[in-house]
Amino acid sequence: xxxxxxxxxxxxxxxxxxxxxxxxxxxxxxxxxxxxxxxxxxxxxxxxxxxxxxxxxxxxxxxxxxxxxxxxxxxxxxxxxxxxxxxxxxxxxxxxxxxxxxxxxxxxxxxxxxxxxxxxxxxxxxxxxxxxxxxxxxxxxxxxxxxxxxxxxxxxxxxxxxxx
Amino acid sequence: xxxxxxxxxxxxxxxxxxxxxxxxxxxxxxxxxxxxxxxxxxxxxxxxxxxxxxxxxxxxxxxxxxxxxxxxxxxxxxxxxxxxxxxxxxxxxxxxxxxxxxxxxxxxxxxxxxxxxxxxxxxxxxxxxxxxxxxxxxxxxxxxxxxxxxxxxxxxxxxxxxxxxxxxxxxxxxxxxxxxxxxxxxxxxxxxxxxxxxxxxxxxxxxxxxxxxxxxxxxxxxxxxxxxxxxxxxxxxxxxxxxxxxxxxxxxxxxxxxxxxxxxxxxxxxxxxxxxxxxxxxxxxxxxxxxxxxxxxxxxxxxxxxxxxxxxxxxxxxxxxxxxxxxxxxxxxxxxxxxxxxxxxxxxxxxxxxxxxxxxxxxxxxxxxxxxxxxxxxxxxxxxxxxxxxxxxxxxxxxxxxxxxxxxxxxxxxxxx
Numbered sequence: 001x002x003x004x005x006x007x008x009x010x011x012x013x014x015x016x017x018x019x020x021x022x023x024x025x026x027x028x029x030x031x032x033x034x035x036x037x038x039x040x041x042x043x044x045x046x047x048x049x050x051x052x053x054x055x056x057x058x059x060x061x062x063x064x065x066x067x068x069x070x071x072x073x074x075x076x077x078x079x080x081x082x083x084x085x086x087x088x089x090x091x092x093x094x095x096x097x098x099x100x101x102x103x104x105x106x107x108x109x110x111x112x113x114x115x116x117x118x119x120x121x122x123x124x125x126x127x128x129x130x131x132x133x134x135x136x137x138x139x140x141x142x143x144x145x146x147x148x149x150x151x152x153x154x155x156x157x158x159x160x161x162x163x164x
Numbered sequence: 165x166x167x168x169x170x171x172x173x174x175x176x177x178x179x180x181x182x183x184x185x186x187x188x189x190x191x192x193x194x195x196x197x198x199x200x201x202x203x204x205x206x207x208x209x210x211x212x213x214x215x216x217x218x219x220x221x222x223x224x225x226x227x228x229x230x231x232x233x234x235x236x237x238x239x240x241x242x243x244x245x246x247x248x249x250x251x252x253x254x255x256x257x258x259x260x261x262x263x264x265x266x267x268x269x270x271x272x273x274x275x276x277x278x279x280x281x282x283x284x285x286x287x288x289x290x291x292x293x294x295x296x297x298x299x300x301x302x303x304x305x306x307x308x309x310x311x312x313x314x315x316x317x318x319x320x321x322x323x324x325x326x327x328x329x330x331x332x333x334x335x336x337x338x339x340x341x342x343x344x345x346x347x348x349x350x351x352x353x354x355x356x357x358x359x360x361x362x363x364x365x366x367x368x369x370x371x372x373x374x375x376x377x378x379x380x381x382x383x384x385x386x387x388x389x390x391x392x393x394x395x396x397x398x399x400x401x402x403x404x405x406x407x408x409x410x411x412x413x414x415x416x417x418x419x420x421x422x423x424x425x426x427x428x429x430x431x432x433x434x435x436x437x438x439x440x441x442x443x444x445x446x447x448x449x450x451x452x453x454x455x456x457x458x459x460x461x462x463x464x465x466x467x468x469x470x471x472x473x474x475x476x477x478x479x480x481x482x483x484x485x486x487x488x489x490x491x492x493x494x495x496x497x498x499x500x501x502x503x504x505x506x507x508x509x510x511x512x513x514x515x516x517x518x519x520x521x522x523x524x525x526x527x528x529x530x531x532x533x534x535x536x537x538x539x540x541x542x543x544x545x546x547x548x549x550x551x552x553x554x555x556x557x558x559x560x561x562x563x564x565x566x567x568x569x570x571x572x573x574x575x576x577x578x579x580x581x
Contacts, residue, residue: 082410082411082433082435082436083433083435083436083438083439084218084407084410084433084435084436085215085216085291085292085435086211086435087208087211087212087291088204088207088208088210088211088442091435092291093407093435094435095407095408095410095411097411107412107415108411108412108414108415109411111408111409111412114408114411116406116407116408127443128436128439128440128443151406151408152408
């Protein structure tokens with residue numbers, strides 16, 4: 001019996017991704033992507049503000065700052081996938097968001113709560129309703145240099161199902 | 165003597181039933197592989213049609229519907245987008261480029277797309293591949309036209325040919341606008357997407373073919389005006405400076421009255437909508453797979469029937485084998501090898517049939533459904549399916565084998581039939 005248990009545990013260890021021999025990557029939570037001391041506008045406030053304001057179609061919170069220290073760090077972030085590019089099986093480019101993507105009831109998350117992930121070889125993603133954990137190298141460099149477009153990009157290494 | 169050679173010789177003695185059994189298995193394997201092939205390749209060609217576009221904007225409708233009519237030319241738009249909204253959204257600070265699309269007209273059944281020259285610069289398909297010209301260049305004048313590869317081939321058009329475009333989306337139209345012939349200035353390279361079947365015109369020309377009476381004012385001064393003064397377009401594609409802004413801009417277009425001047429618009433992320441379409445269709449796919457699976461099962465059951473019925477007639481044959489020193493398990497093995505041989509040969513014939521049918525119908529399939537099936541070597545997935553069929557063949561063979569084993573034990577050398 002004891003033997004059987006040992007075999008089982010060994011088996012589980014073998015199939016679990018990111019086992020201990022892989023490079024240690026820091027598990028990151030979404031609020032760690034917001035710089036300390038920066039008061040993020042609440043989602044609900046943002047939406048009501050949005051409807052009343054004059055220049056309303058620029059969403060407040062669009063100029064959300066990023067945590068510069070995270071640049072170049074290899075981290076794991078759990079989240080939901082909004083697919084952008086890929087073929088019928090693999091997704092090569094997607095947005096990682098903290099709650100189920102493209103939800104029509106609430107405004108989208110501010111730019112510092114979205115990670116643009118590019119995985120060169122692509123990953124199969126079975127269901128968009130399931131949360132995943134993405135591991136990769138984070139970059140805080142924006143493409144265009146305009147404040148509004150600065151956000152996180154990630155060179156993805158691997159994706160695992162989220163087991164919370 | 166080897167068990168397989170013995171099985172082969174025995175099978176050859178029962179040619180007609182064996183041939184029919186083989187045919188049943190072959191046809192069922194062909195069907196299984198064919199359905200799988202159409203399913204996977206149709207999906208792949210769908211997925212390859214649009215790339216690098218961040219948002220598609222059209223009148224408010226279902227997101228799948230918008231994707232289908234704007235990109236795949238399937239179905240029709242229920243409403244148009246005002247040019248004003250297009251201009252407004254184009255000016256949004258997150259937008260890098262915008263391509264207007266005006267659909268709804270046809271030429272000999274092929275869709276006509278009114279757009280700007282930016283289309284050829286920004287539109288991407290497959291894995292971020294840009295459009296390239298096989299001959300000629302993008303349109304520069306109002307009556308220039310650029311053809312997709314398939315049209316040029318099908319209708320035999322060459323550079324500098326003159327084409328008349330009709331109003332409406334049917335095969336023929338009763339309102340031909342002979343006064344506005346277009347000149348072919350470019351032919352695109354094949355892309356394997358609905359683009360191959362599309363005629364591309366400058367946006368201004370779409371207005372022209374609808375205003376038959378006013379063609380007089382299209383003098384040469386207006387020749388270089390490719391946009392004209394359109395009041396509405398069918399949809400437009402947006403490329404953003406940063407893909408992170410996709411969700412925010414989508415939200416703004418869908419809900420913000422200021423940006424769209426109260427026009428009911430819908431913005432979709434093509435990659436996401438395509439995924440949602442897959443998830444919606446996955447049940448249909450499963451059903452197709454299950455049906456073709458059952459066809460294979462019925463093929464194998466046919467084989468089982470013929471093996472079992474012939475078994476009774478072969479009791480004498482089995483007794484002779486026994487008298488020659490064959491053991492009961494060897495008799496059983498003989499039966500298993502027979503069914504494996506039958507299934508394997510059936511699979512090989514089925515694969516041959518698949519390629520034959522594919523070769524014979526490729527042209528028609530493309531014309532009818534726009535589906536391009538490439539003649540590829542068996543994929544890993546298909547190999548697995550064949551392996552599954554072989555394994556089931558082996559398992560099915562165990563039933564007559566067990567019967568034969570019992571017979572050979574009870575009958576011994578002498579049988580009383």
